[in-house]
Amino acid sequence: MPQESLIDIYIMGKKYAVPESLTIMRAMEFAGYQLKRGCGCRTGICGACATVYRIAGDHEFKVGLACQIRVESGMHLAQIPFYPPLKGIYNIDNLPPSASSIKAYYPEIYRCIGCNSCTKVCPQNINVKQYIAYARKGDIAGCAFESFDCIMCGLCAYRCPAQIAQYNVGILARRLFGKYLLPRDLQLQQRVDEIQGGKYETELQRLMKLDIQELNNHYYSRDIEA
Numbered sequence: 001m002p003q004e005s006l007i008d009i010y011i012m013g014k015k016y017a018v019p020e021s022l023t024i025m026r027a028m029e030f031a032g033y034q035l036k037r038g039c040g041c042r043t044g045i046c047g048a049c050a051t052v053y054r055i056a057g058d059h060e061f062k063v064g065l066a067c068q069i070r071v072e073s074g075m076h077l078a079q080i081p082f083y084p085p086l087k088g089i090y091n092i093d094n095l096p097p098s099a100s101s102i103k104a105y106y107p108e109i110y111r112c113i114g115c116n117s118c119t120k121v122c123p124q125n126i127n128v129k130q131y132i133a134y135a136r137k138g139d140i141a142g143c144a145f146e147s148f149d150c151i152m153c154g155l156c157a158y159r160c161p162a163q164i165a166q167y168n169v170g171i172l173a174r175r176l177f178g179k180y181l182l183p184r185d186l187q188l189q190q191r192v193d194e195i196q197g198g199k200y201e202t203e204l205q206r207l208m209k210l211d212i213q214e215l216n217n218h219y220y221s222r223d224i225e226a
């Protein structure tokens with residue numbers, strides 16, 4: 001079987017030869033890094049693996065998800081395992097679904113200069129600038145829908161000259177939308193009432209006593225929609 005060719009990359013300034021087919025995440029592991037932070041789903045969903053990189057000879061810094069981007073020869077990279085954003089602590093029960101609620105916790109959205117850096121950097125191709133504009137106008141539904149695919153990777157905030165934590169603004173809008181503006185689902189409410197009323201308690205207690213094999217059998221023999 002032909003050997004895969006190796007390329008040189010630089011992880012936090014140190015040179016490693018890694019197979020060219022690997023993602024940044026796999027290449028870091030190939031180089032001996034044990035990823036405890038900055039690694040989660042490995043499929044581009046959890047937003048844990050934000051990474052900054054530059055290709056030798058190119059002045060431009062790029063960012064992306066380590067589990068989704070393939071290594072390139074001459075890549076210099078470092079992970080951003082955590083970005084320390086401003087995070088409002090609020091009780092959603094006491095917040096009306098209006099611009100004032102977002103303004104109270106994230107007044108910096110009014111400093112947005114419309115540079116669009118956040119939109120350009122977003123690995124989910126979300127129009128981040130637009131959802132911040134919706135938030136400024138108090139359009140909670142617009143902000144909630146536009147930010148819906150956000151995976152909270154933090155890359156937009158990392159690039160924002162106005163130092164806005166856009167993803168925290170988005171999640172506040174989605175919470176407000178879900179709590180106050182989304183029409184109630186009566187079937188869901190009925191099921192919640194049943195659960196709270198103890199309808200499934202006996203069955204849950206029975207399941208809790210099963211061993212792993214019995215649970216497996218139970219799971220795989222369940223009724224599944226065609």
Ligand code: SF4
Nearest residue numbers: 122150151153154156
């Ligand atoms: S909106 Fe920001 S935090 Fe959300 S996925 Fe895009 S870049 Fe990441």
Ligand code: SF4
Nearest residue numbers: 112113115116118160
């Ligand atoms: S990066 Fe910041 S300032 Fe620029 S458009 Fe996005 S939110 Fe506005």
Ligand code: FES
Nearest residue numbers: 040041042047067
């Ligand atoms: S590990 Fe979850 S998005 Fe990369």
